[in-house]
Amino acid sequence: MVLVLGGAGYIGSHTVYELIDQGQDVVIVDNLETGYIEAVHPKARFYQGDIRDREFIDGVFEKEKIDAVIHFAANSLVGESMTNPLKYYDNNLCGTKVLLQSMVEHDIKRIVFSSTAATYGEPERVPILETDRTEPTNAYGETKLSMEKMFKWTDRAHGLKYVSLRYFNACGAHKSGNIGEAHNPESHLIPLILQVPNGKREAISIYGNDYDTKDGTCIRDYIHVTDLAAAHILAVKYLTEGKESNIFNLGNGVGFTVNEVIEAARKITDSPIPQVVAPRRAGDPAKLIASSEKAKSVLGWKPQYEDIEEIIASAWKWHKSHPNGYRHS
Numbered sequence: 001m002v003l004v005l006g007g008a009g010y011i012g013s014h015t016v017y018e019l020i021d022q023g024q025d026v027v028i029v030d031n032l033e034t035g036y037i038e039a040v041h042p043k044a045r046f047y048q049g050d051i052r053d054r055e056f057i058d059g060v061f062e063k064e065k066i067d068a069v070i071h072f073a074a075n076s077l078v079g080e081s082m083t084n085p086l087k088y089y090d091n092n093l094c095g096t097k098v099l100l101q102s103m104v105e106h107d108i109k110r111i112v113f114s115s116t117a118a119t120y121g122e123p124e125r126v127p128i129l130e131t132d133r134t135e136p137t138n139a140y141g142e143t144k145l146s147m148e149k150m151f152k153w154t155d156r157a158h159g160l161k162y163v164s165l166r167y168f169n170a171c172g173a174h175k176s177g178n179i180g181e182a183h184n185p186e187s188h189l190i191p192l193i194l195q196v197p198n199g200k201r202e203a204i205s206i207y208g209n210d211y212d213t214k215d216g217t218c219i220r221d222y223i224h225v226t227d228l229a230a231a232h233i234l235a236v237k238y239l240t241e242g243k244e245s246n247i248f249n250l251g252n253g254v255g256f257t258v259n260e261v262i263e264a265a266r267k268i269t270d271s272p273i274p275q276v277v278a279p280r281r282a283g284d285p286a287k288l289i290a291s292s293e294k295a296k297s298v299l300g301w302k303p304q305y306e307d308i309e310e311i312i313a314s315a316w317k318w319h320k321s322h323p324n325g326y327r328h329s
Contacts, residue, residue, distance in 0.1 A: 001025040001065055002236060005051060005099070006072030007044065008035025011114060011170050013179050015070060015229040016041045022233065027064050029057070030073070036326040039179050051095040054102060061106040068110040068236045069103065071096070074144070077187060078118065081140035092143040096150055104158045110239040111151065112232050115164040117221070117249065117290050119145040126255075127291035130166075130247050137283050148247070155245050163235040165228075165295075167250035168288055172224040172311045173318035180318030181225070182325030189220070190312060193262055194319045197271035204273060206258050208280030217258035219287040221251040224305035224314070234299040248299060251290030256308050264308045268316050 002019055006012040007028030012035070019026050026044040029051065040046050045064070049056035051073050060066075074092045075081070081088045103111065118141030119134045136142040151162040171190045173180030181191050195201040209216040231250050238246070256264075266273050295301040305311050 001027060001067050003027045003029065003060070003064065003066045003069045004044075004072065005029050005069065006035060006074070006114075008032060008037060008039050008046075009072055010181050010183070011225055011228055012070075012072040013039035013041070014174055014225045015072070015232050016044050017174055017179065018226065018229040018233055020044065027060065027066065029060060034075075034183070036182060038326040051099045052091070054098050057099060057102045058105070061102055061108065066106075066108055068112065068239060069099075069108065070112045070114070070232050070236065071099070072114045074114070076116075076140060078138045078140050079187070081138055081143070085139035088139050088143045093146055093150070096147045100150065100154050100160065103160060104154065109160050110236065111160065111162045112235040112239065113147065113151060113162055113164045114232070115148055115166045115247075116141060116144045117166045117168045117251070117288065119148065119166055122285055123288065126287045127251060127253055127289040128249060129291055130249055130294055151245070161239050161243070162245045163239060164247045165231055165235060165250055166247065166290065167223055167228060168221040168290060169223065170225045170228050171222045172226065172305060172314040174226065175314065177317045177321060180322060181315065182322070184325070189258065189261060190222070190265070190315050191319065193265045193273060194269065194312075194316055196273045197265075197269040198319055198323045200323065202274065203276045204262060205276055205278040206262075207278050207284060209277050210280075211286040213257055213286055215257050215259045218284055219255040219257050219289065221255050221289045222261070222308065222311060223250055223252055223303065224311050227303040227305055230304075231295060231299065231301050234301055238299055246298070248295040249290040249292050250295055250301070251292045252303065252306060253289065253291055255287060255289040261308060261312070264312050265316075268309055268312045
């Protein structure tokens with residue numbers, strides 16, 4: 001039985017759908033701060049509560065026979081982490097500390113952690129390798145790196161094995177069109193672009209068009225959310241087979257420029273999608289691409305969605321039918 005923390009959120013809900021498709025028994029814990037009850041799979045058992053609440057999390061471990069945990073429960077807005085870092089330390093680090101104390105107490109030995117390539121900060125090279133130095137440039141990345149270190153020392157002391165998955169831009173939506181990306185406020189590029197043909201915004205802003213890239217706009221790594229879900233499930237399998245703790249990057253290895261993503265969205269939506277150039281944002285590197293060779297060779301991960309148009313088409317199917325996300329008004 002797998003416990004998915006943050007299973008009502010974007011990547012968490014897609015992971016639950018994939019687990020249930022594979023016949024797994026799934027328990028979800030989510031405080032619904034940024035998740036949605038509508039995203040919860042009807043076949044999963046749902047507990048609303050906060051991982052910082054020791055009594056609550058102990059109660060879940062006592063009621064359910066959990067074999068492994070997949071941990072998505074964290075605040076994840078880079079900008080907000082810079083203006084309110086203590087919120088990130090409280091939720092991401094204190095929440096994980098309470099969770100690990102409870103896991104040790106209940107002798108639960110396996111956790112897969114949704115980390116971030118923001119742990120690397122400004123990349124030394126592209127694509128980024130797992131062995132590259134980690135110097136986060138924002139509080140969000142710093143808390144995720146601190147969580148990884150907490151797992152490392154808990155493993156040393158208590159033999160609690162972990163896999164940490166570092167990735168950049170999750171995107172796309174479930175093939176059923178039932179669940180997809182819904183953030184408030186929205187900060188991710190593809191949903192923001194799709195707000196234009198959906199009549200929710202006039203134009204898409206490009207932050208800087210004078211970077212050292214093929215068309216002057218930033219290059220980012222985009223991974224379909226279902227491919228990310230598959231990697232988390234493979235990581236659970238890896239730990240269940242008794243393997244050692246490990247860290248893997250998940251990336252598409254090539255990256256797409258902001259202009260390429262907008263162009264693909266124009267094609268898929270058959271809409272002009274006006275764009276405006278805005279000043280660069282502080283701390284935006286020109287290129288962020290991760291190598292996932294290690295995940296492919298060790299976990300046997302094979303991304304199914306490598307074409308940006310196919311990724312955007314799945315996102316558009318969701319956004320077109322859910323212009324207000326999960327909220328109907």
